[in-house]
Amino acid sequence: MNCWVLQGDDGVTLVDAGLAAPGLERALRRLGIAPRDVVRVLLTHGHPDHAGGLARLRRAGTDSEVRVGAADLATVQGEAPQPDSDPSTRLGRLFNRLPPPPGFGELEPTPDATALTEGDELDLVGGVRVVETPGHSPGHVAFHLPAHDLVIGGDALFNVFSLRPAPGFLCSDVPANLRAVATIADLAPGTLALAHGSAVTGDVAGRLRELASQAG
Numbered sequence: 001m002n003c004w005v006l007q008g009d010d011g012v013t014l015v016d017a018g019l020a021a022p023g024l025e026r027a028l029r030r031l032g033i034a035p036r037d038v039v040r041v042l043l044t045h046g047h048p049d050h051a052g053g054l055a056r057l058r059r060a061g062t063d064s065e066v067r068v069g070a071a072d073l074a075t076v077q078g079e080a081p082q083p084d085s086d087p088s089t090r091l092g093r094l095f096n097r098l099p100p101p102p103g104f105g106e107l108e109p110t111p112d113a114t115a116l117t118e119g120d121e122l123d124l125v126g127g128v129r130v131v132e133t134p135g136h137s138p139g140h141v142a143f144h145l146p147a148h149d150l151v152i153g154g155d156a157l158f159n160v161f162s163l164r165p166a167p168g169f170l171c172s173d174v175p176a177n178l179r180a181v182a183t184i185a186d187l188a189p190g191t192l193a194l195a196h197g198s199a200v201t202g203d204v205a206g207r208l209r210e211l212a213s214q215a216g
């Protein structure tokens, strides 16, 4: 899975922190980045395979601020459980009854995390705009970097085997996630980076509109 490094004037901003596993620190080290260089972590959402690496990173020496979409904040702070899957699918109902699968990961609380909301503008790498894209999780956000013609779309879509909206049983609200795909299509980025699978280029808007309408 992918995390992103935004190299700003004040240090490194990380988008997503991966699983609670050593892989992130190793990957950062290969880029010449030490944990203490990370001044900020922006989360696309609060799932353990995106936020699980925070606690490790903190223990390794960063005192970075941590920000996450408002509706996922309590989960990241340890005040609320992971949201249920949308019960409209059989797999979703099954998923809600089972313990998290191995590899989905653990999430230690980050009590000092703070909220991101629609339209927040972060003064980094030419500007990072927060776009609320709930559905995969209630507080899922995408990050729009217009200066780089880039959207970091988290888990709204997966590009594993083929490009598709996040599987329904992994979403808290399937129809909302399809609207999120349409929202990202409207941003029409030249590049759409996703957490699972490679980035999408070319006619991103056209492909996303088609996926949103087919699935809808």
Ligand SMILES: [Zn+2]
Pocket (backbone or CB within 6 Å): 045, 047, 050, 136, 155
């Ligand atoms: Zn997720």
